[in-house]
Amino acid sequence: MKIIIFGSTGSIGQSTLSLIRILKNTQKFEILALTGNDNIEQLCKDAIEFKVKRVVTANKNCIFQLKEKLSSYNVEIYAGEEAILDTARMGADWIISAIVGFAGVPPTIEAVKYCKIVAVANKESLVCAGKLLMDTANTYKSKLLPVDSEHNAIFQCVNSENPKTIKKVILTASGGPFRNFTLSEMSNVTVAQAMNHPTWSMGKRISIDSASMFNKALELIEAKYFFDLKSNQLEVVIHPESIIHSMVTFIDNSTLAQLCPNDMRNAIAHTLNYPERKKIPIKDLDLTSLKNLSFEEVDEKKFPSINLARIILKTKGSLGVVFNAAKEIALDRFISNDIKFLDMSNLVEKVLQLPEMSEYECTLLYSIDEIISLNNRVRQISQQIRI
Numbered sequence: 592m593k594i595i596i597f598g599s600t601g602s603i604g605q606s607t608l609s610l611i612r613i614l615k616n617t618q619k620f621e622i623l624a625l626t627g628n629d630n631i632e633q634l635c636k637d638a639i640e641f642k643v644k645r646v647v648t649a650n651k652n653c654i655f656q657l658k659e660k661l662s663s664y665n666v667e668i669y670a671g672e673e674a675i676l677d678t679a680r681m682g683a684d685w686i687i688s689a690i691v692g693f694a695g696v697p698p699t700i701e702a703v704k705y706c707k708i709v710a711v712a713n714k715e716s717l718v719c720a721g722k723l724l725m726d727t728a729n730t731y732k733s734k735l736l737p738v739d740s741e742h743n744a745i746f747q748c749v750n751s752e753n754p755k756t757i758k759k760v761i762l763t764a765s766g767g768p769f770r771n772f773t774l775s776e777m778s779n780v781t782v783a784q785a786m787n788h789p790t791w792s793m794g795k796r797i798s799i800d801s802a803s804m805f806n807k808a809l810e811l812i813e814a815k816y817f818f819d820l821k822s823n824q825l826e827v828v829i830h831p832e833s834i835i836h837s838m839v840t841f842i843d844n845s846t847l848a849q850l851c852p853n854d855m856r857n858a859i860a861h862t863l864n865y866p867e868r869k870k871i872p873i874k875d876l877d878l879t880s881l882k883n884l885s886f887e888e889v890d891e892k893k894f895p896s897i898n899l900a901r902i903i904l905k906t907k908g909s910l911g912v913v914f915n916a917a918k919e920i921a922l923d924r925f926i927s928n929d930i931k932f933l934d935m936s937n938l939v940e941k942v943l944q945l946p947e948m949s950e951y952e953c954t955l956l957y958s959i960d961e962i963i964s965l966n967n968r969v970r971q972i973s974q975q976i977r978i
């Protein structure tokens with residue numbers, strides 16, 4: 592099986608390589624290409640271990656370092672955004688889209704044109720270009736498979752069902768590190784506290800997004816496009832143990848759930864082996880050791896991001912691009928101590944309320960260039976918003 596890993600140096604990328612390391616004795620893999628950004632050390636180490644054909648860094652300033660470290664190996668070396676798009680054009684049996692943020696959107700769109708199976712971890716692709724991505728996959732007859740644990744769970748629950756019989760989808764959320772904080776305790780939390788996720792080990796940005804529940808907000812929008820759902824079919828419930836990854840209720844009131852240990856290699860393996868199921872020698876689910884599976888309502892006063900996502904869910908246009916770009920800048924500004932934790936949602940709300948953004952409630956951008964240009968404009972505006 593020919594494989595490409597976009598974002599191989601990140602948390603999902605490393606989980607993918609760990610899985611391949613475990614499975615390579617029983618399955619045949621050829622890694623065509625790995626891409627990263629700043630972590631040249633890791634990129635080189637993995638390129639050598641897996642004897643990859645091509646390595647790419649998105650960061651052009653790192654090309655000399657990359658070339659120097661790999662000078663005695665037979666590997667193609669490239670840098671820059673265009674080189675990542677070109678890597679998608681190599682084609683593969685399976686590609687995982689695991690670049691973080693909007694930077695992952697154009698490569699995912701390109702991947703569905705050239706690769707047979709595209710395993711999507713980059714939720715921003717669905718949030719910013721959901722319709723374009725799903726339609727492009729249809730046109731090019733490629734298969735999109737969700738890696739995000741909730742969406743992978745939903746996918747498994749609805750797999751053999753008639754989509755018309757879905758009543759609602761319930762996304763589970765751990766509640767993050769501030770689940771038991773009061774609103775006033777949340778007002779002064781630090782970046783380190785926000786990164787301290789109780790149940791999952793993930794990259795820095797998604798960890799902080801989980802603490803603010805912007806991650807769940809993005810996931811609601813992701814689910815809308817992946818499964819073609821309406822706003823009133825999407826719910827969130829807090830499930831602190833992170834064992835049930837999501838649930839689907841059908842019109843006959845049956846609810847199906849998917850459970851597995853909270854290790855992203857489970858979802859990645861599901862997409863890697865799809866449509867088959869294969870044994871993966873990692874930790875089993877031990878139900879008897881779990882004392883409890885509990886559920887709570889989301890406190891939307893503490894987590895206004897969920898309410899903001901509902902605005903996007905009700906619209907037909909490209910407001911998701913606005914939401915994501917404002918959120919990315921809010922996150923940057925929180926990380927650099929420019930704004931406080933709770934101000935992230937204030938900033939996103941302010942951007943969504945700008946008169947010029949109302950156009951995107953109805954206008955659906957259907958080319959990647961238009962989407963990139965709106966993303967850039969909203970990022971610029973969001974930098975300047977005063978809080």
Ligand code: NDP
Pocket residue numbers: 597598599600601602603604626627628629630631649688689690691692694695712713714715738739740791792793794795796797855
């Ligand atoms: P990480 O921050 O751990 O890794 C991000 C990857 O993207 C790294 O390889 C990084 O390179 C690369 N990257 C960063 N900036 C750029 C850029 N401008 N251009 C190209 N590549 C870039 O993120 P995660 O692995 O946690 O998340 C990846 C995606 O998967 C996100 O969209 C996230 O929401 C989603 N996801 C993650 C889950 C998880 O468990 N981590 C679960 C579900 C979804 P480098 O490290 O070399 O700088």
Ligand code: MG
Pocket residue numbers: 739740741810
């Ligand atoms: Mg998730």
